[in-house]
Amino acid sequence: MSGTQAKRVKLDLGILLPDAPGEADACVWRLISALNGHDGIDQVHVVPASGDHPAQLCIHYDPAVASLARVRDIAQSTGAQLTERFGHVLWDVEGLRDERRARTVTDLLSRLPGVMEADASPAGPVRIEFDRIATSEAALRQALAEMGVRHHDDAAHAEHEHDHGGPLGTNSELIFALLSGALLIAGYLASWLTDAPAWLPVALYLGAYGFGGYYTLREALDTIRLGRFEIDTLMLVAAAGAAALDKWAEGALLLFLFSIGHALEHYAMGRARRAIAALAELAPPTAELRRDGAVREVPVAELVIGDTIILRPNTRIPADGFVTQGESSVDQAPITGESVPVDKRAVEDTARAALRPEGLLAENRVYAGTINGAGALEVQVSRLAADSSLARLVRMVNEAEAQKSPTQRFTDRFERIFVPVVLAAVLMLLLAFVVLDESFGESFYRAMAVLVAASPCALAISTPSAVLSGIARAARGGVLVKGGGPLENLGKLGAIAFDKTGTLTEGKPRVTDVLPASGVDARELLMVAISVEALSDHPLAAAVLRDGRAQLGTSVTVPEATELRSITGRGLAARIGDDAVFVGKAALFAEIEGPPVTPEVQAMIAGLEHGGRTTMIVRRGERYLGAIGLMDTPRAAAAGVIQQLRKLGISRMVMMSGDNRRVAEAVAQQVGLDEAWGDLMPEDKVAAIQRFRAAQEVAMVGDGVNDAPAMAHATVGIAMGAAGSDVALETADVALMGDDLTRLPFVIGLSRSTNRVIRQNLWISLGMVAVLVPATLFGLQLGAAVVFHEGSTLLVVANALRLLAYRDPSETWLRGPGSVPLARS
Structure with a gap:
């Protein structure tokens, strides 16, 4: 770097890399690495999204070596090259029957030439990042089709829908399972017929094997090619072992129940998916x-x-x-x-x-x-x-389904270790006849029974089925939960911090007091305030604009302000003609140049705050024109929501506001909060959230704009009124689509129910293994082990589906109106 003063420029990442799904994407780091290699560029880093600003790339450069225009050209051309080379797709597909199939498809995709990252979800979405030099979207679609997975928009899918999913169409898996069951029953009946040929029952059982094992064998072959042994492999080994012992009926029963369990598991996932897909069909064509x-x-x-x-x-x-x-x-x-x-x-x-x-009122x-x-x-x-609130809701719910929860990641890791351990244990049991006084056949039979008992089928589906059902139910209730992690964390919250403006209050203030300073006409005070606030989209500005114009009358011409500058947490600066104009809190005028607030205006502010008003001071040039007082109304449901949250076990609730402490405490008292903290800047809210997190899990509830930094540091960030707001949808972990606070207890209650279901499913699945393994070691027959094992799988699926019928208790909550002041926070 030369002796010239270094400069920096910030460019929106969304413009440089329009296809990248987020600031953590690998293409962002490729862009940074590429730019760091250019002469004159000293440092490049990402500025995360916050407030109403999207994620940006900050480039520090030496203007003596590279001009601003040159730096922009380099960044844009490098971004264009990366966008042209690296593709990102998120496809909604069919054919991912369950979690195991989704994991297999993920691994198969990851091994394809040119695929840099892949992730498939049993709910349908497949996310792929790929190098266009080595592959293409068409090649990836073809590879998916060869795996039995079809893109919804694939033309071939429309032409050959009859053969989608298997040889007998979309319901092949269920039909095969039922045919397996029918052949199993026929074989059992034939074995009791004295005049039936001896080969008939075996032939019927073989047919049951074929239909029951078709999908299981296909999945097992894929996983074996990937060097893994999973549940499907265990089931085939057990069925083959039963056949080797001439226990055809028990082997056929195993494959029938396993296949019917898979089919019903697929149905459960499909039902949850249809609950989400129904959202996409709401808009008319x-x-x-x-x-x-x-x-x-x-x-x-x-x-x-x-x-x-x-x-x-x-x-x-x-x-x-x-x-x-x-x-x-x-x-x-x-x-x-x-x-x-x-x-x-x-x-x-x-x-x-x-x-x-985006700045319009909900009524418009x-x-x-x-x-x-x-x-x-x-x-x-x-x-x-494609950018409507509905389209983005459906798209982001689909993305959320692909995000695994902490419990699901744990069970995946557990399963990958547990399955090889089971196989090793079964091999040891096969040698039991060496040390025990029994035949090889008896040892083999016991080993096969243990193999069935120890297979973690129920464990594999226990968490994803519950998470998917929970996300689908939340979306149907007007809440977007971005993945299993936030869904689980919501149920663990011990504390909640609320923003005041637009969260606990309606965010629809009214002007109550216009107090001009001595020698100043109230009309001049209003005109200056209106001209500046007309450039802002804050609810406080809308109130001054609406009520101020009503007081002035439509015939009065308001001067035009220019060069608006927002001073975060303090107020606004602009120019009217040659005069600098400032509108904001008293603290603003202690930080800027010019005369301090006069004693007269200070007395005005003190009186307004004592009356519970939110205040703003207006200064033009060196003259203080006076003060304006505003008041907001609380949300009618706020007090009832706070009571409901206490019943749900939230032990501590705090309001954090940029307004003065007296106003904040007045609001908190009316809605029933424990504490109120006022005069907070955005960085103060972040520090407060960090202190909370040191002691317990905490959520931050705000509007998704001013409170984005605090939401990012909370365990769960929750945005109010996210419908129509890009920033709220992008910054929050949980988005309440409507401007309705009652959705908060609903989603927390749903999360706690989801966590209970997950725990129940884990107890059922692991408990069944813990009971069945010793039972089979001490003589439980293979047929009984099969019934109990597959029964536990069906039980956890049915338990998870209960979440789709979760009832919202909010309709019975108490609601009470009132009036509270509003802060620009």
Whole structure:
């Protein structure tokens, strides 16, 4: 680096690497490595997403060697080269019957040339990162097809759907299992017929072997080629052993029950998947488009941002947007979980609304998949079909299914060690006749019985079935849980920290006091405040804009502010003409240049805060124009939610706010919280969360924007009102899609039920092994071991499916209104 002062530039990762799924992706590190090799570039690192800023790449460079334009060109061209070379796909597929098949497909994909990372889930999604020089999407689809896994959009899938899944179509596995059972019964009956030929029962049992072992053999061959011995291999060895002992009936019974168990396991996964797939079908395929004065019906995929669509009464809404004409109520339960329809009305200024649709009030916005009520509406489209709240919800739920929980990772590791141990133990038991007074046949029979008893079939499905059912039930209730980890952690929480603004309060403040300083007209105070706050999308700004204009009247012209700058946690800075203007807390004016707050304004602030108001001071140039007081209303459900959380066992709940301590304590007292901490900057909230985590598991509940750093440091970050918000969906572990606090006890209760089901399933699966192994050692017959073993597998699947019917207790909660102040926090 030369003696020139080093400079730095920040570029959005999403622009440089549009296909990379996140800032931790390998392509990000490839980009950093490539840039670090260029002359003039000293250091490159990632700035994680926080607040309303996406993840960025920060490049430190020497302007004497490389200009800013040159650095940008290098970064963009390198990113384009990486995007062109390395592909990332997330495909929804069919054919991953269970956890073991998904694991086998993962390993098979990982061994393909050009595949750098692969992960398959029994719920359907397959994630692959690959090098386009060595392979292609078409080659990967072909490889999946050869594994019996088909992409939903594959043209061949549509043409040959009849043979998808097996020789007899989509239900081949179940049909094969039932045919195996029928042949088993026929063989058993034939063995009792005195006039039947001796070969008939054996032939029927062989048929039962063939149908019952078809899928098991296919899976076992794949895993053996990968150098692994898993449950399918154990079952085949046991069935072969039974045949060697002339115990055809018991071997056929084993394969029948194992295959029917697999088929039902597949059904269970399919049912949970269908609960999620049903979300994708909520949006109608077409929309009534008004363009060039005419109305015509078009596919939703053809809609573009800015189009105007017509919503008839009692029809599903096809796209995200905002209301430009009409009034109605909309049932948003499919997306947000809200039980009561939400009133909708037109925006006042369509052009202004189009500039920042995410900053609009809930009463102006509509979402794809929700249901219009009795009124007709005209809506301007604000998102493409692929980017709608519904599409992103389905996509992120699919991604969440692929994320394994800590318990699932443990059981996977346990199973990979346990299966070889079982095989070794069985080999030792085969030699029992050497030291015991028994025949080889007796030792062999006992070894086969132990092999069945010790196979951890129920263990393999116990956690993934519960996690998938839990995620599906949460999504149906308007909550996105991003994987098994957050789902399990929610149930372990001992403490919750809440943001105040928009979380415990409605986030819809009103101006209650306008106090001009001596010699200042109240109209001037309002005009300056309005001109600055008009550039912000904070709820506090919206209140000043709305109520201030109402007081001034529509005929008054407000000066235009420019150069808006947000001072995090303190307020806003801008310019009106040649004057610097500041609007914010008293603490802001202790940090900036200029005269301190006058005693008169200090007295105003003290009086407003004593009355429980949120306050802002306005200064133009060197003059203090006065103070404005605002008040917010608490969420009607807040007190009931706090009570419900206490019943769920949350021992400590704290409100953290950027507002002053007196206001924060007033809010906390009204909603029933233990503690309230005020005057907190974002970094103060992070430090508080870190202190919490040192003692117990803690969640941070906020709006997903200002509280993103604190949410990132909590055990679980929970975002409110995530529908329509990219930042909230990206930063949180759990997203409450609606602006509805009652979803919080629902998802925590669901998580605790999920954890209970997982524990029950582990006890059932491991307990059955612990009981059956000694029982078979001491003489339990192979047939009985088979029945108990497969029965435990069906039991854990049925237990997991109970989560799909989890009841939300929130409908009975107490609700109480009130008024509390709002902070810009």
